[in-house]
Amino acid sequence: MLVKGVVFYLDSDLPFEARSLLEDFRLAVNNAVRAGLQARVTSRNALCRLAYKDFRQEHPRMYAQHLVSAFEVAGSVLKNHCRRARKGVTSRIPFTKRLMMKAENQAYKLDRRSGIIDLPIRAGCHVELRLIVSQYHRKYLDDMTLSLGSLTVLPDRVIVAFRKDAPKRYAPDSVISLDTNERSLDGVFVEGDVAKAIKAEFPEVAIIQQRHHDRRRMLQKKKAHDRRISSRLCKREGAREHHRIDYRLHQVANSVLKFAEEKKSAIVLEDLRGMRPKRNKELNRRLSMWPRRKLHQIIEYKAQWRGIPVVKVDPRYSSRTCPICGRIQGSRMGAEFKCECGWRLDRHINASINLLQTAISKGMAGGLWFNPGAFQHDVMMILYEPAMAARSEPNGTSGIVGVT
Numbered sequence: 001m002l003v004k005g006v007v008f009y010l011d012s013d014l015p016f017e018a019r020s021l022l023e024d025f026r027l028a029v030n031n032a033v034r035a036g037l038q039a040r041v042t043s044r045n046a047l048c049r050l051a052y053k054d055f056r057q058e059h060p061r062m063y064a065q066h067l068v069s070a071f072e073v074a075g076s077v078l079k080n081h082c083r084r085a086r087k088g089v090t091s092r093i094p095f096t097k098r099l100m101m102k103a104e105n106q107a108y109k110l111d112r113r114s115g116i117i118d119l120p121i122r123a124g125c126h127v128e129l130r131l132i133v134s135q136y137h138r139k140y141l142d143d144m145t146l147s148l149g150s151l152t153v154l155p156d157r158v159i160v161a162f163r164k165d166a167p168k169r170y171a172p173d174s175v176i177s178l179d180t181n182e183r184s185l186d187g188v189f190v191e192g193d194v195a196k197a198i199k200a201e202f203p204e205v206a207i208i209q210q211r212h213h214d215r216r217r218m219l220q221k222k223k224a225h226d227r228r229i230s231s232r233l234c235k236r237e238g239a240r241e242h243h244r245i246d247y248r249l250h251q252v253a254n255s256v257l258k259f260a261e262e263k264k265s266a267i268v269l270e271d272l273r274g275m276r277p278k279r280n281k282e283l284n285r286r287l288s289m290w291p292r293r294k295l296h297q298i299i300e301y302k303a304q305w306r307g308i309p310v311v312k313v314d315p316r317y318s319s320r321t322c323p324i325c326g327r328i329q330g331s332r333m334g335a336e337f338k339c340e341c342g343w344r345l346d347r348h349i350n351a352s353i354n355l356l357q358t359a360i361s362k363g364m365a366g367g368l369w370f371n372p373g374a375f376q377h378d379v380m381m382i383l384y385e386p387a388m389a390a391r392s393e394p395n396g397t398s399g400i401v402g403v404t
């Protein structure tokens with residue numbers, strides 16, 4: 001079962017009753033967390049047995065289903081706490097400050113046509129939440145193959161979980177192999193006897209990382225006298241950085257998947273799990289792996305949702321091997337891969353050819369095959385470049401750029 005959370009903003013302020021419900025919910029979560037810690041239990045049912053009666057006495061009218069899902073939230077808070085404690089990370093007794101509540105799908109009603117949520121508060125008291133519905137939201141609301149999952153209510157927005165069974169992956173007619181780099185995805189697209197170079201560029205991601213890193217460093221220096229303020233501002237910088245990078249990675253993933261879907265391609269990616277950044281500290285940060293891992297996550301998730309086959313292969317030696325004669329080179333310097341046998345190609349595209357050959361040799365590319373000799377050196381298809389984005393990164397180095 002695949003789940004996708006879709007954020008809806010509210011048309012007006014949260015009604016008073018709903019706000020008090022959020023407060024009660026938070027109270028129930030925090031009470032259950034404390035009770036669970038004392039009794040050393042983390043499961044929803046155990047917490048329910050433990051805390052239900054007491055809380056019921058204090059809040060006799062709260063809708064029972066909400067109370068049960070408060071215990072569920074408390075359970076996951078406790079599990080996180082235990083995990084951190086086991087790892088030896090010092091972790092304070094968890095306390096939920098944020099106003100939120102979660103309702104299971106039996107505990108609310110969403111009219112998918114009008115976008116109105118009917119949320120029961122207690123017996124005889126319901127509130128209506130009007131959602132702001134855009135075209136993007138319509139896609140999910142109108143698709144009746146999607147069922148509704150849980151609802152998360154926050155003071156200014158709600159998150160509706162849409163669920164569906166994973167669609168069957170199609171049998172591919174072609175294949176896209178991609179080498180993931182700091183600033184781009186580079187690869188080959190193979191259809192029948194023809195192989196072409198493809199590229200999706202995201203140079204801004206590295207620029208954004210650099211800029212936010214510099215800003216954090218500056219904040220730390222400027223606010224060195226107050227660690228509380230410094231850490232708060234740095235946290236905010238970090239959240240902004242994540243937002244902005246996320247937005248761009250989603251766009252890159254969307255254009256790759258759109259192309260794959262049109263051509264009925266399988267996608268070959270390198271398995272980044274074993275990759276560790278270099279030891280040098282400066283280089284370490286610049287080559288931080290998370291945008292690349294995140295991009296893979298997004299591509300894999302979206303591909304699953306749309307039934308596009310994705311194959312991951314071990315990238316070892318992929319940047320140093322010659323796909324024609326199989327020689328492995330000692331170093332991998334230079335933008336171009338040159339082999340003694342006469343093969344020359346862009347280093348990144350060469351790597352993607354090796355990834356593809358690994359996938360084919362392991363039978364993971366669905367019976368497709370590829371002859372490196374058929375590679376058309378003079379053709380380059382651009383799947384994505386920053387100019388295609390709704391907004392691009394300004395060139396100036398100063399000034400705060402808004403959150404995207």
Ligand SMILES: [Zn+2]
Pocket residue numbers: 322323324325326327339340341342343
């Ligand atoms: Zn060679």
